[in-house]
Amino acid sequence: MTSYVKYNSMTEGEEFLDPPPSFQVSKEVVKKYLQSTQDVTVQLKQTTEVGECLAPPMLAAVYVIDALRTRVGPPGGIHGKQQFKFHRPAYIGETLYTSAQVLKLYEKKGRHYVEMATQTTNQQGELITTGMITRIWGQEP
Amino acid sequence: MRELQSYQGIRVGDELPELSQTVDQAMIDAYADASGDINPLHIDPEFAKTTFFGGTIAHGLLTLAFVSRVLSQWNWQGWAYGGELDVVFLGPVRPGDEVRVSGALELIEQRADGVYARCSLVCHCGGKAVVKGFAVSKL
Numbered sequence: 001m002t003s004y005v006k007y008n009s010m011t012e013g014e015e016f017l018d019p020p021p022s023f024q025v026s027k028e029v030v031k032k033y034l035q036s037t038q039d040v041t042v043q044l045k046q047t048t049e050v051g052e053c054l055a056p057p058m059l060a061a062v063y064v065i066d067a068l069r070t071r072v073g074p075p076g077g078i079h080g081k082q083q084f085k086f087h088r089p090a091y092i093g094e095t096l097y098t099s100a101q102v103l104k105l106y107e108k109k110g111r112h113y114v115e116m117a118t119q120t121t122n123q124q125g126e127l128i129t130t131g132m133i134t135r136i137w138g139q140e141p
Numbered sequence: 142m143r144e145l146q147s148y149q150g151i152r153v154g155d156e157l158p159e160l161s162q163t164v165d166q167a168m169i170d171a172y173a174d175a176s177g178d179i180n181p182l183h184i185d186p187e188f189a190k191t192t193f194f195g196g197t198i199a200h201g202l203l204t205l206a207f208v209s210r211v212l213s214q215w216n217w218q219g220w221a222y223g224g225e226l227d228v229v230f231l232g233p234v235r236p237g238d239e240v241r242v243s244g245a246l247e248l249i250e251q252r253a254d255g256v257y258a259r260c261s262l263v264c265h266c267g268g269k270a271v272v273k274g275f276a277v278s279k280l
Contacts, residue, residue: 029175036171037206038162041213043221057221058209061202062176075181076192079201083227086220 004074007112007137010102016071020097023063025090030055033062052093057086060129064118067098068133071116077138080113087127095123103132112137143251148258148280157244157260160211164199166236172203198233204240204264204272211242212260212276219258219278228262228274238266249280256280 010016030053034044039056047053090096097120104115114137120129146153166186173184178200181188189197205228212220234240241264248259258280264272 032171032175033206036168036175037203037210038168039206039210039213041210041217043213043217054221056206056209056213057224058202058206061205065176065178065202069177075188077180078182078198079230081227081229082201082205084225086222086224086226088223089221 004138005071006140007073007105007114010071010105010114012102012105014102015099016102017067017098017100020099021067021070023066023096023098025055025059025063025092025094025096027053027092029062030059030092033059048091052091054089055092057084057089057129059090060084060086060120060131063090063096063120064098064129064131064133067118067120068100068116071100071102071114073114073135074138074140078136079133080136081132081134083132085130087129090122090128094128096120096128097123145249145251145256148249148256151246151249151258151280153246153249155246157211157215157246157262160207160214160242161239162207162242163239164203164234164236166197169197169199169203169236172200172206176200176202178202194233194235196235198235199238201230201272204230204234207240207242208262208264208272208276211244212278216258216278216280219280220276223279225277226274227276228272230272232266232269232271234264234266234271240271241265244276247275 244262
């Protein structure tokens with residue numbers, strides 16, 4: 001079983017992705033995402049004026065979750081809330097870096113909640129996505 | 142910031158294009174593979190039976206992919222370049238469910254850098270809301 005992070009081991013304000021992990025926006029990653037979500041948005045099949053191919057805004061769900069993999073709770077945890085701001089779409093071929101911080105830790109109705117803020121930039125430091133995620137932590141045995 | 146009732150033919154109260162999408166276990170598995178999110182709650186029926194949900198459920202972010210499809214279709218430019226999403230997950234989407242995404246413009250506002258629309262959003266499975274929130278898109 002994959003190792004997981006215990007709720008009590010986290011602290012508010014902790015920046016836990018240092019250095020921020022990288023994520024390659026490849027053609028294959030985008031193709032798999034579009035197929036699995038049945039997204040046929042026309043603009044994603046075109047290239048920009050300078051020949052770049054765009055990734056869907058919600059690919060953020062892939063690279064942000066990938067970055068947060070070092071802060072995964074026990075199996076059974078779920079998403080409570082999600083905020084994203086899409087500054088611009090990522091291009092195929094870009095390398096993205098996501099930094100993250102634990103914002104808030106709290107308990108409600110006997111369950112643990114973890115709020116995290118994320119910021120994703122490309123290899124040149126251009127802002128791609130910012131977000132906030134609230135996870136309901138899985139029950140620890 | 143100034144509120145407007147309409148902007149270039151778009152009015153407060155206008156509805157977003159509706160989307161219905163059936164979710165099955167194959168789609169959930171494909172999304173797990175594409176996203177790398179292999180939480181057994183989504184893909185392992187035996188494990189999922191032991192949880193509060195009693196069976197597998199779709200990834201919350203898969204449901205948000207349907208929301209993004211709606212907003213991309215309605216206003217690609219404003220969604221992909223500066224769009225904002227803020228939602229709460231209210232209930233699970235299970236294999237076999239049909240997710241219906243709907244929304245309506247509730248506010249048009251003039252900001253310093255342009256005109257923005259705020260849209261209410263809701264995803265239903267049957268008669269039950271499973272995701273609720275809003276999106277902001279530049280017009």
